[in-house]
Amino acid sequence: MTAILQAHALGKRYGQRQALTDCTLELPPGHVIGLVGPNGAGKTTLLQIACGMLAPTTGQIEVLGERPDGATSQLARVGYVAQDTPTYANLSVADHLTLGAKMNPGWDAKLAQARIEQLGLNPKQKAGKLSGGQRAQLALTLAVAKRPELLILDEPVASLDPLARRDFLRHLMESVAEHDTSVILSSHLISDLERVCDYLVVLVSSRVQLAGEVDDLLAQHHRIVCTRRREADLPAGLQLVSAEHTDRQSTFVVRTPSPLPADDWTAEHLELEDLVLTYLERGLDHGAPATTRPRGEAR
Numbered sequence: 241m242t243a244i245l246q247a248h249a250l251g252k253r254y255g256q257r258q259a260l261t262d263c264t265l266e267l268p269p270g271h272v273i274g275l276v277g278p279n280g281a282g283k284t285t286l287l288q289i290a291c292g293m294l295a296p297t298t299g300q301i302e303v304l305g306e307r308p309d310g311a312t313s314q315l316a317r318v319g320y321v322a323q324d325t326p327t328y329a330n331l332s333v334a335d336h337l338t339l340g341a342k343m344n345p346g347w348d349a350k351l352a353q354a355r356i357e358q359l360g361l362n363p364k365q366k367a368g369k370l371s372g373g374q375r376a377q378l379a380l381t382l383a384v385a386k387r388p389e390l391l392i393l394d395e396p397v398a399s400l401d402p403l404a405r406r407d408f409l410r411h412l413m414e415s416v417a418e419h420d421t422s423v424i425l426s427s428h429l430i431s432d433l434e435r436v437c438d439y440l441v442v443l444v445s446s447r448v449q450l451a452g453e454v455d456d457l458l459a460q461h462h463r464i465v466c467t468r469r470r471e472a473d474l475p476a477g478l479q480l481v482s483a484e485h486t487d488r489q490s491t492f493v494v495r496t497p498s499p500l501p502a503d504d505w506t507a508e509h510l511e512l513e514d515l516v517l518t519y520l521e522r523g524l525d526h527g528a529p530a531t532t533r534p535r536g537e538a539r
C-alpha cells in the first residue's frame with residue numbers, strides 16, 4: 241500500500257529557529273493518525289508542509305504520492321482544517337457550501353447539506369456569528385465534503401468544550417468510516433487521541449520521537465520495576481526509553497518487539513497516556529529519539 245505521507249530528512253527553519261529537524265516518516269493509509277507534541281514542537285509546520293502551504297528548507301516529502309506544491313489537483317485530494325478553523329465571518333453557512341462547491345471538483349453537495357442539517361446549523365447564519373464549536377464543525381464539513389483521500393486536522397478541537405469536542409470527534413469518525421478517508425489529527429488532548437487514533441506520531445523539539453500503530457506500540461513497551469540496577473545491566477536488545485532510580489529501586493521503560501525476557505522484576509504494559517508522556521519527557525530531556533543498546537555494549 242502506498243504511504244499517504246512519506247518524508248525523508250525533512251527540515252524547516254524560520255530564520256534562526258529550527259521548527260522541524262531531520263523528520264523521516266512513512267505514514268500508512270487507512271488510519272486515523274494522532275500527531276502529538278508540546279507547544280512549538282513543529283506539528284503545524286509539518287502539517288503545513290504536507291498541505292503545500294510551506295516549503296521545507298531541507299529534505300523531501302510526498303503526500304499521496306506527489307510532492308505537495310499547492311497544485312489544484314492535489315488540493316482536491318487533501319482536506320485541511322487549520323488550527324483556528326478559518327471561515328469567512330461575513331459569509332453565511334450556505335455561502336460557504338456554495339463556495340466549497342465552486343472550488344472543489346469532487347464536492348459532495350448532499351453530504352455537506354446533510355451534515356449542516358444534522359448539526360442544526362442555520363444556513364442563513366453568518367459564520368462570524370457562529371460559536372467556536374459550530375465554526376469548527378462548519379470547517380470540518382467543508383473539508384469532508386471535498387471527499388478528500390486525506391484529511392489533515394490541526395488541533396481542531398482545542399477551543400471546544402467537552403461536549404462539542406465529543407460531537408466533533410464522533411462526526412469525524414462517522415465520516416472517516418463512511419468514506420474510507422485517512423486522517424492526520426494533531427492534538428494536545430491525549431484522551432481524544434486515545435478515543436479516535438489507531439496510529440501515533442510523537443513530535444518533540446522539532447524531532448519525531450515515536451511513530452507507529454498504537455496497538456503495536458502498546459504491545460512493545462513495558463514498565464519494569466526492579467531492585468536498583470544500572471542501565472548497562474539490563475538484558476541486551478532492549479531499547480531503553482527512560483530510567484528513574486531511587487536508593488533501592490529502578491524503574492525503566494523499555495521497548496522490545498520480542499516478548500520481554502523473564503527476570504527478577506515486575507513488568508507491566510503502559511497505557512497510551514503514559515507512553516506519550518514518557519516520550520514527551522524524553523524528547524524534552526534529550527532532544528533525540530531512543531536508541532537500542534546492541535548486545536554486549538555497556539552504557
Ligand SMILES: Nc1ncnc2c1ncn2[C@@H]1O[C@H](COP(=O)(O)OP(=O)(O)OP(=O)(O)O)[C@@H](O)[C@H]1O
Nearest residue numbers: 254257258259277278279280281282283284285286
Ligand atoms: N512563521 C514563523 N516564523 C518564525 N517562527 C515560526 C513561525 N511559525 C512557527 N515558528 C516557530 O517554529 C516552531 C514550531 O512551531 P509550530 O507552530 O510548528 O509548532 P506546534 O507544534 O504546532 O505548536 P502548537 O502546539 O503551539 O501549535 C516554534 O518554535 C515556532 O515559534
